[in-house]
Amino acid sequence: MTSSGDEAIRAAAERAESTAGRNIPQLDDLPIQGDTANLREGPSLNDACLALLPLVGVWRGEGEISYPTIDGPFRFAQQLTISHDGRPFLCHEARSWLLDADGNVIRPAARETGWWRPQADDTIELLLTHSSGILELFYGKPTKQTAWELGTDAVVRSVSAKDVTAAKRLYGIVGNGDLGYVEERAMVGEPMTPHASALLHRVVG
Numbered sequence: 319m320t321s322s323g324d325e326a327i328r329a330a331a332e333r334a335e336s337t338a339g340r341n342i343p344q345l346d347d348l349p350i351q352g353d354t355a356n357l358r359e360g361p362s363l364n365d366a367c368l369a370l371l372p373l374v375g376v377w378r379g380e381g382e383i384s385y386p387t388i389d390g391p392f393r394f395a396q397q398l399t400i401s402h403d404g405r406p407f408l409c410h411e412a413r414s415w416l417l418d419a420d421g422n423v424i425r426p427a428a429r430e431t432g433w434w435r436p437q438a439d440d441t442i443e444l445l446l447t448h449s450s451g452i453l454e455l456f457y458g459k460p461t462k463q464t465a466w467e468l469g470t471d472a473v474v475r476s477v478s479a480k481d482v483t484a485a486k487r488l489y490g491i492v493g494n495g496d497l498g499y500v501e502e503r504a505m506v507g508e509p510m511t512p513h514a515s516a517l518l519h520r521v522v523g
Contacts (some may be wrong), residue, residue: 322523323379326440330343331391333495333520337375337504337520337523338521338523340356340376340485340521340522341354341355341356341359341360341522342356342376342401342522343350343357345435350403351403351404352375352399352402352403353402353409354402354403355375355376355399355400355401355522355523356375356522357371357372357374357400357523358375358408358523360403360404361402361403361404361467361487362404362430363402363404364390364402364404364405364406364407364422365406366438367402367406367407367408367434367436367438367511369436369442369463370400370408370434370436370442370447370466372463372464372491373400373408373434373466373489373497373523374400374401374408374523375395375396375399375400375520375521375523376399376400376495376522376523377396377397377398377400377496377518377519377520377521378395378396378397378398378445378518378519378521378522379395379396379407379496379497379516379518379519380393380394380395380396380417380434380516380517381393381394381395381396382394382514382515382516382518383426383512383513383514384512384513385503385505385508385511385513386508386511387461387466387506387508390414393416393417393418393419393421394416394417394427394514394516395414395417395423395469396412396413396414396516396518397412397413397414398411398416398518399411399412399495400411400434403502406435406436407431407433407434407435407436408433408434409431409433410430410431410432410433410434410444410446410478411429411430411431412427412428412429412431413426413499414426414427414428415431415512416426426451428448428450429447429448429449430446430447430449431447432444432445432446432447435451439501440460441457441459442456442457442458442459442460442466442468443455443456443457444456444457444458444468444487450479450480451475451476451478451479451480452460452473452474452476452479452480452482453473453474453475454468454470454472454473454482454485455470455471455472455473456468456470456471456485456487457469457471458487461488464490464491465475465488465489465490466488466489467486467487467489468486468487468489469484469485469486469487470484470485470486470489473485474515477493479496480505480506481505481506481507482503482504482505483504483505484503484504484510485502485503485504485513486502486503486510487499487500487501487502488500490500492514492517495520496518496519496520497517497518497520498516498517498518499513499516499518500512500514500515501513501514501515511516
């Protein structure tokens with residue numbers, strides 16, 4: 319009888335056949351070392367980021383977004399790139415697009431960019447800037463080796479942005495090696511309420 323550990327190793331090897339040789343595009347005339355989303359290439363991951371190592375890669379998948387103030391739920395797809403340049407932080411970039419019931423693209427949707435900044439006491443700072451005019455500072459910690467829970471300490475918004483007051487996120491690597499996350503938000507007068515969830519599959523790294 320094979321153990322679940324053996325199955326996980328075999329599944330990881332199968333995934334790596336298509337993902338291990340891929341990386342994010344690089345400009346060959348950049349005078350400094352570029353970012354990498356593939357731990358097999360580029361600079362070594364900084365020791366400070368080892369607790370976040372499973373997140374490094376490019377991930378794509380689908381999810382659902384809903385909230386009491388919208389007509390949803392809506393189906394969306396997303397690409398999440400988490401990369402590094404050897405320094406003690408990770409770069410975070412997510413692009414989303416709305417899908418119809420048949421999986422066809424309706425239009426581009428949310429975009430966010432930011433930084434995962436692990437600290438010596440295992441605290442994680444996650445700074446995110448959204449194309450909608452919201453800036454968020456999350457703090458959190460690993461809940462286990464492959465799960466991370468974070469909540470906002472501060473939210474800043476532009477005068478044209480939606481009224482967001484707080485958010486929570488939980489990221490985790492699930493048994494088959496995919497990345498799942500759920501998000502709750504307090505906004506437009508509503509209390510903290512589930513807002514988005516997605517399951518993303520590794521495509522790079």
